[in-house]
Amino acid sequence: MIQIDQKASTTQDGHTIIVLTPAGRLDITTAWQFRLKLQECISKYSHHVVVNLGQVNFIDSSGLTSLVAGMRDADKVQRSFRICNVHPEAKLVFEVTMMDTVFEIFDTEEEALEGVPRSLG
Numbered sequence: 729m730i731q732i733d734q735k736a737s738t739t740q741d742g743h744t745i746i747v748l749t750p751a752g753r754l755d756i757t758t759a760w761q762f763r764l765k766l767q768e769c770i771s772k773y774s775h776h777v778v779v780n781l782g783q784v785n786f787i788d789s790s791g792l793t794s795l796v797a798g799m800r801d802a803d804k805v806q807r808s809f810r811i812c813n814v815h816p817e818a819k820l821v822f823e824v825t826m827m828d829t830v831f832e833i834f835d836t837e838e839e840a841l842e843g844v845p846r847s848l849g
Contacts, residue, residue: 730758732765743775745841751783754791766798775807778840782813787821812840
């Protein structure tokens with residue numbers, strides 16, 4: 729079981745941004761649960777999703793796959809999908825797999841929220 733904090737804010741143009749903050753390990757035992765949460769947020773609630781990985785100290789290929797799937801789901805419906813605050817121990821996985829070039833990754837949640845495209849949705 730993974731703990732996932734969810735909060736919502738609104739852009740200046742009135743669109744909802746959901747910030748998901750999972751905590752712990754994003755691995756083969758928890759990735760499916762996180763993936764379902766991402767799907768729910770993208771399809772039901774929000775034009776924009778930000779995933780704050782500051783409390784995820786371990787991520788494996790299953791965790792990366794759930795993030796890629798979330799990004800693809802968001803792209804399909806012309807939503808934005810951003811990652812921020814990647815935990816130093818998890819950052820290496822993004823760099824080794826070159827996923828740091830695939831995702832929009834921001835240093836802080838504030839930067840990720842500021843940069844949400846205004847033209848989407």
